[in-house]
Amino acid sequence: MTDQEREPAATGAAAPSGPPEPAADGTAPQGRDETAELRAQLAQSDERYRRAVADYDNLRKRMARDVHQEREDERTRVAARWLPVLDNLELALQHATAEPASIISGLEAVREQALAVLADLGYPLRADLNEPFDPSRHEAVAALPATDAAPGTILQVVRPGYGTDERPLRPAAVVVAKGA
Template sequence: MSDENASPDETPEIDISADVTPEIDPVDALRAENAELKDRVLRTIAEMENLRKRTERDVADTRSYAIAGFARDMLSATDALSRALMVLPAEARESGDATTKSLIEGIEMTEREMQRLLAKHGVTPIEADGQKFDPYKHQAMFEVPDPTRPEGTVVQVVQAGFAIGDRVLRPAMVGVAKGGPSHAPADEAIDKSV
């Protein structure tokens, strides 16, 4: 005891108000924790739903486009068959012996079957002839001076293009009109008076 004047019965006063923290209501604490946990659960559920949707989309894309490399290779083989048929002279088809005619028919049937199988698996030809040039679907090989056709119109298809679903496997190689009228549709008329 440091105070010599204090009587033994007196206890010194201690100010405890500085050391005491306000009491936290346990119910409020549990409610706050419950709200935080509920928010975490809702966020986790949303993340899982997004993951499920993304996985479904990836699986669907994989199913649709898994054969893209194989389809490109098959297009090369189909093109070779088409070129073989194009170089055959018409008289060979008509006046050839039975073996030659059978060979030609076999090549034609094989080409048709390959085209059918490609179509069965979602590989479709890209429309090009007479269409407005689209750099995402067409590859311009040359320009054709043609004042009768709108400029930018595909006038010749050198090699057919193909798509699988909405993806281009191979763009169509085309010749494009040059020198004709503008390809602007009537509803998009441009006011040149300004």
């Protein structure tokens, strides 16, 4: 088994390429053997380096494929979550023709189901009504005078917001109370 000696990493010594310098003593046999061993170690180290580079390249290619596949898989997972909502929307429509009065409760149920899917994906409906306006999660579309609300209070949610502070999906569009 090989267990070769290493130079410390910090030396960073470049291989000298100048002309040979004379040796201080004449231990030829010792130098000869050392040379052969060093050559073997160098060949080994070079080979090991080449393998590491090839490994790097393979990893890069494999992970690029993984990223692509992961994205595709996530798209499929999330899209599939909406199919039951769509199914129920279609059922509600089918019933509506036969029994128009039932459609509103049927569609309320579809709406609840859609909100549950969003919440389950990590994007709950935010309750913004009567909250103080926060530019990081609200978009003010209008400001109205209000006698019974502090300035900056959200008077109306025009389009609801979804998500959390950590994972916002969409800010709410709101009407805020104007200062006096």
